[in-house]
Amino acid sequence: MPREGILVPNPYERITDEQIRQIHRASLQILLDPGLICFSKKAAEIFHSNGAEVTTTSSGDNPCWNIKIPEKLVIEALDSAPKTVKLGARNPDNALIMKGDEPRVYFISGSETNIWLDVDFPAYVKKSDRSIEIKVPEFHPRRATVADLCQSAHVCEHLETLDGYIRTVNIQDADITEDNKDVNKFFASLNNTTKHFMSGLTKLEQLDNVVRMAELIAGGKEALQENPIISFITCLVKSPLQFVEDTTDAFIEICRRGLPTAVSSSPQAGTTAPIKEAGIMAQINAEVLAGITLGQLVNKGTPLLYGSVPVMARMDTLGDSYGAVETSQYNIDCVQMARFYKIPNYSTSGVCDTKIPGQQSSIERLFSDIVVTLSGPQFLHCAYGLLDCNAVFCLLQAVLDDAHFQMLKFFLKTPRINQQELAETMKQIREVVETPQKLYIRYIRQVMRSGEISAPYPFEGDGESDSVFALAYQRMNELLAKPVEHIDPDTTAKIFQEIPGLLPRLNVYKEGK
């Protein structure tokens, strides 16, 4: 049985059906005029051989092509793109089934930060009364390592609400190079979680090693197609409207192998996309449609997700503002566009602008997590633990995020109001009004243990104390102390034998470990 996710009964819609059609038509026009600049020769050839108008142009010293994609190609691609996408998992019970027309949300981590935020709790003594000592959390940023990636996959495995795992950090150990980064990040993650794993690819040359590793774990080539335990995220279109060479080439090869891929675009309203909602929506939709069209031209029927990471620009720095309300608006619009095409959506929420966990972080992430979830994206890349836009990952924050996703999941439970429930409670009402105390308390217990009553906030302090961070830190360490279901010894041995570049220290069965 795959994971259930959470079905949003009546998804929130920001834009009307007519506005969706208007965006769709505008995007089709953009794909024709001005079209896209393409830095990938392979992509230009594929478009050209399928009837798109491709003209050679130039951008500095780099050869590039202008591609005008006719509506027919886009419509055919939208027809052939699967409407249901399965993201498998090492533990088949953790598989995710995403239907483009069903607003069933799966919460997944993200993204790939350079910085890992450590936390500790040094003690401070009050100046005016030295008998009073308090512990205050302090956060220390440092470059992320492969050990951190293992830790975060380990904790995410045990986070109840997290349905799948996107690699959280960019591994930057001294012995990690561009050549061995992919195999190590895939192995470190897959070896520490049995949930679905999605990642970007650093180097195209490593694709076959990564796929072979996944085949060994899944039980063979066909088994991997049946149970795709890995998927890829590719930002092949750089805004505005440019196919990037390396990512586009990687995307083409991934599509050839038929593995699930999120076609993602991340324009920034104000700089790389128009500041107005209509403009950024028409552009991001065109960019994603261009990617989907290319993917389907490469391999008809290859599973793709409509990926959207639109963001608002900050007016003070022109940097990204994921905490801006507009960012959530754009994401919800994208959810609606993907649903219009019936293609599962990869959406974004929960990224905050602030650099450390705290009140601003809680407000920004909770706001977007709630509103975007209510719109019903299938794959919600919801930034467990991410801070400072996409620059920092904090495990403590991921544990805090799990708590509010529990609330959100509970909130979205289907209301249990039916004739049987009403009949039972009518009986209770009649019984209770006959008693001297007139209390319904005795009926609570059964319901309480059936999971129908929401749990209190798990990091609630006693009295007037705010112990949220301390309690979440305790929880984080409890999760880290839980066992990890590693890949079995035989498969691990095969992986280390066949896949070059793996760091020996990642082999948990190695003598001395």
Add this chain to the structure above:
Amino acid sequence: MTEGDIIVRLKENVIQGRKNQDEEGIDEKLSGTPGVVELTRLALEKKILLEEIINALTAGMTVVGEKYSSKEYFIPDMLASAEAVGEAMEILKPILEAANVETKGKFAIATVQGDIHDIGKNIVAILLRGAGYEVNDLGTDVPTEKIVDFVKKESPDYLGLSALLTTTMTEMGVVIEALKDSGLRDRVKVLIGGAAVSDEYAQEIGADAYCVDGFHAIKVLDSFQQAKTS
């Protein structure tokens, strides 16, 4: 069922909060089996010593208290267990009286005049009954004269006054003054509770204690009992 079985089951059913055989408790397997009421009656039929029966009930409540402290149990569980023990004590009451065994103490409780809120009052009553006190619940919106009259006639050891509203909490002071006027104040310890009141308010009106909740009320009464016996 042997005598030993009855005692073990009595304790277990208190922990499960199963007043009688119709209650489900937590362990579904117990459904339909005798609860605290049936087991208490059976224990009496089998002539099991009163002390053993009460020890089983108390031991069950001790476990419930521990489970509550460790957050395994919540207030509804405590109340279910306390209610079950309260029912058992009602069954044992005539036998205890015949044997000249005194209850832990006599406790009267009322929501004061003008206030009809009684959730807290009822919870306190259930918990104290489960803790072995003899409880008389005078109800809600109880006129001061009725409370004073009850104290005069029934001589409770303790009087609990409850009020939710800031507009009605002043009635608590009125009751205490009326007890003084009737020469009864020294005969009864007055405890107050409710959302509107506080420790400071208890001192201000001359009450003996302020109780935050039912569990606190048990502790306060137990400490008064201890002081009395020592």
